[in-house]
Amino acid sequence: MTAPTSSSSRPAGTGTGTGTAASVRRAPTVSLYDEPGPRTRRAIRLWSVVVVLALAGLVAAGLVQFGSRGQLDADRWTPFLSWPIWQYLLVGLWGTIQAAALVAVLGGALGLLLALGRLSPRRPLRWLSTAYIEVARTVPVLLLIYLMLFGLPQLGLDLPLIWKLVVPLTVANSAAFAEIVRAGILGLSRGQREAGLSLGLSSAQTTRLVVLPQALRFVTPSLVTQLVSLVKDTSLGYIVAFTELLYRGQVLSSFNHLLIQTFLVVTLVYLVFNGALSTLAARLRARPSRRSPRRAAAPVPAPASAPALD
Amino acid sequence: MDFFVDSAGPLLTALGTTIVMALVAGVGALVLGTLVAAARISPVPVLRGAAWAYTQFFVNVPLLALLILAVFALPDAGLIMPLAPTTVLVLALYEAAYVAEAVRSGVNTVGNGQIEASRALGLTLGQTLRLVVLPQSLRAAVQPIGNVMIALTMNTALAAAVGVVELTSAVNKLNLVQAQPILIFTAAGLVYMARALVIGLGAGRLERKAAIVR
Numbered sequence: 327m328t329a330p331t332s333s334s335s336r337p338a339g340t341g342t343g344t345g346t347a348a349s350v351r352r353a354p355t356v357s358l359y360d361e362p363g364p365r366t367r368r369a370i371r372l373w374s375v376v377v378v379l380a381l382a383g384l385v386a387a388g389l390v391q392f393g394s395r396g397q398l399d400a401d402r403w404t405p406f407l408s409w410p411i412w413q414y415l416l417v418g419l420w421g422t423i424q425a426a427a428l429v430a431v432l433g434g435a436l437g438l439l440l441a442l443g444r445l446s447p448r449r450p451l452r453w454l455s456t457a458y459i460e461v462a463r464t465v466p467v468l469l470l471i472y473l474m475l476f477g478l479p480q481l482g483l484d485l486p487l488i489w490k491l492v493v494p495l496t497v498a499n500s501a502a503f504a505e506i507v508r509a510g511i512l513g514l515s516r517g518q519r520e521a522g523l524s525l526g527l528s529s530a531q532t533t534r535l536v537v538l539p540q541a542l543r544f545v546t547p548s549l550v551t552q553l554v555s556l557v558k559d560t561s562l563g564y565i566v567a568f569t570e571l572l573y574r575g576q577v578l579s580s581f582n583h584l585l586i587q588t589f590l591v592v593t594l595v596y597l598v599f600n601g602a603l604s605t606l607a608a609r610l611r612a613r614p615s616r617r618s619p620r621r622a623a624a625p626v627p628a629p630a631s632a633p634a635l636d
Numbered sequence: 637m638d639f640f641v642d643s644a645g646p647l648l649t650a651l652g653t654t655i656v657m658a659l660v661a662g663v664g665a666l667v668l669g670t671l672v673a674a675a676r677i678s679p680v681p682v683l684r685g686a687a688w689a690y691t692q693f694f695v696n697v698p699l700l701a702l703l704i705l706a707v708f709a710l711p712d713a714g715l716i717m718p719l720a721p722t723t724v725l726v727l728a729l730y731e732a733a734y735v736a737e738a739v740r741s742g743v744n745t746v747g748n749g750q751i752e753a754s755r756a757l758g759l760t761l762g763q764t765l766r767l768v769v770l771p772q773s774l775r776a777a778v779q780p781i782g783n784v785m786i787a788l789t790m791n792t793a794l795a796a797a798v799g800v801v802e803l804t805s806a807v808n809k810l811n812l813v814q815a816q817p818i819l820i821f822t823a824a825g826l827v828y829m830a831r832a833l834v835i836g837l838g839a840g841r842l843e844r845k846a847a848i849v850r
Contacts, residue, residue: 362679366761373680381686395713464786464832465825466793468804473825476817554696561698565797572701585709593697593705600696 397586405582406591418574419595425488425560425570429495430553436496437503442533444508455504462501470494471565490566495559499552506548510541550607554600561596571595639814640823650806651827657724657802658789658831664728665788666781669735674770676740679761687736694733700794702726707798723795727788734784742777743769775846782839786832793828803827 362370392398405411443455471494478485485493514537522532542549563570575592579585640647675687694702706726707719717725746769754764774781796805807824811817 366679370680374682377680377682377686381682391715392713397713461825461829464790464829466790466804466828468793468796469807469821469825469828472804472808472811473817473821476811476815477821480815480817558696558698561700564700564704572698572704575701576704579709586705586712589701589705589709593701596697596701597693601692604692604696 392586402584402587405584406587411578414578415571415574415592415595418569418571419599421563421568421570421574422557422560422599425491425495425563425568426553426557428488428492429499429556429560432492433496433499433556434503434549436500438507438538440500440504441507441511444504445511459501459504462497463505465498467494467498467559467562468565470497471562475566487566487568491560491563491568491570495556495562499556499559502552502555503549506545506552507541509548510545511537513544514541547607547611550603550610554603554607557600557603558596639810639816643810647803647806647810650801650803653720653800654792654802654804655831657720657727657792657795657800658785661724661727661731661792662785662788664724665731665735665784668728668732669784670739670770670774672732672736673739673743673773674765676736677743677765677769691733691736694730695737699726699730699791700797702730703794703798719798720795720800723798723800727791727795731784731788731791734787735781738777738780738784739770739773741780742773742775745776746772778839778843778846782835782843785835785839789831789835790828 389398396402440455440459443451444459446452446455471490474485474490474494518536518540519532522536523529527535560570561572564572564576567573571592575588579588582588672687672690675683676691678684678687703723703726706722710716750768750772751764754768759767792802793804795802796808799805801809803824807820811820814820
């Protein structure tokens with residue numbers, strides 16, 4: 327790697343600094359196995375039956391357990407077929423989306439600047455950005471939220487509720503975004519920058535017109551994956567009592583006392599919403615990227631919380 | 637600053653709790669995650685599908701929602717375990733999905749020739765996986781797995797939200813008495829950073845030993 331600061335001794339190295347470790351060679355789909363013969367096919371069928379039986383047994387045991395406590399009774403589930411309940415939860419989802427959008431925009435912009443800072447030839451800027459990134463990505467978000475909740479009022483700053491969630495999440499996610507963008511820039515062939523400079527573009531122009539457009543396109547799937555992680559982080563609104571999905575579910579369950587049902591529905595909503603984003607990321611990853619020339623074995627940008635995959 | 641000394645006992649206990657939680661959940665996540673990754677590349681379609689569903693579920697649902705579900709809701713269905721083991725179990729299940737993804741990214745680095753060679757040697761599917769593919773995948777996935785472990789360490793803090801007295805919740809209590817939020821939370825943050833640093837350095841060292849130079 328040619329990264330100025332990357333080395334495997336970096337505390338929380340992403341896949342960036344380590345070409346051998348995390349580089350996913352997008353080889354032509356490696357088939358682990360031969361075309362199965364009759365014996366293997368029989369074995370596979372046998373194992374399929376065993377697995378299906380085991381899974382069915384697990385589900386059945388769960389259902390029996392739920393049923394024995396009356397958790398499967400129709401009247402415990404029918405409320406979730408009514409519009410007002412969904413309306414109530416969707417207001418929460420809207421809060422989740424608002425917070426996530428704010429964090430994505432602010433964290434993305436800050437992350438971009440941090441990535442450029444970390445790759446800057448100016449030493450103080452590089453050190454500052456590196457220090458910020460390494461701190462922000464190794465401190466739990468919950469701790470940042472507590473600091474925000476209790477620390478800032480003491481300094482005479484009292485922000486509106488949504489910012490008590492958005493600011494700590496922006497701090498944490500900007501570091502993650504920065505690492506992704508940095509991985510994208512490092513993954514770009516050096517010739518691109520050299521070509522830009524030799525055309526007479528200034529360094530800033532080269533970054534803006536040549537490097538960043540390609541780097542960002544290259545890491546788009548990872549950025550979307552980070553978006554999923556960010557949406558999950560907004561569930562911490564539960565702590566600051568900001569009206570997002572999980573907090574809404576909590577309030578709802580304290581009214582209807584249907585704890586299991588409410589939280590299962592909330593979980594399902596997260597699953598569908600984030601599942602859509604994850605699918606988008608997977609699609610983007612699978613898309614052949616003709617237009618972004620890069621090194622043969624480009625480093626895979628893997629955010630700390632979400633290892634990147636195809 | 638004196639209050640740190642005065643309450644050293646509870647703080648150290650809480651730190652111990654956090655570390656034990658991270659260790660147990662970490663080992664659990666490693667084992668389970670490797671199994672899930674193996675299932676993910678197995679020749680049995682049902683197993684592959686189940687492993688895919690498993691990772692999709694845990695990668696897309698917030699940990700806090702799962703913790704609340706397990707700690708506050710599931711007891712209604714008679715599924716009760718002590719608080720700390722419940723959170724450790726949820727943490728292990730959750731991070732196992734990420735470990736599985738990391739291991740699977742390692743699988744992709746195992747060369748075609750390796751698999752063809754093991755076939756030529758007459759190894760069975762299970763043997764190929766167990767003796768050739770997984771060992772190399774794990775070695776290639778050291779750094780990504782290290783990142784998952786750092787995330788796990790940070791995620792133990794969420795146990796505070798469901799009432800486990802670990803580091804974050806202990807310093808929060810301390811702050812409610814002492815009202816020194818900036819000092820107290822910064823100190824706690826330094827502890828978390830130190831742990832992440834240890835894991836990161838450990839992973840780096842392990843990687844230099846384990847990495848397969850190709």
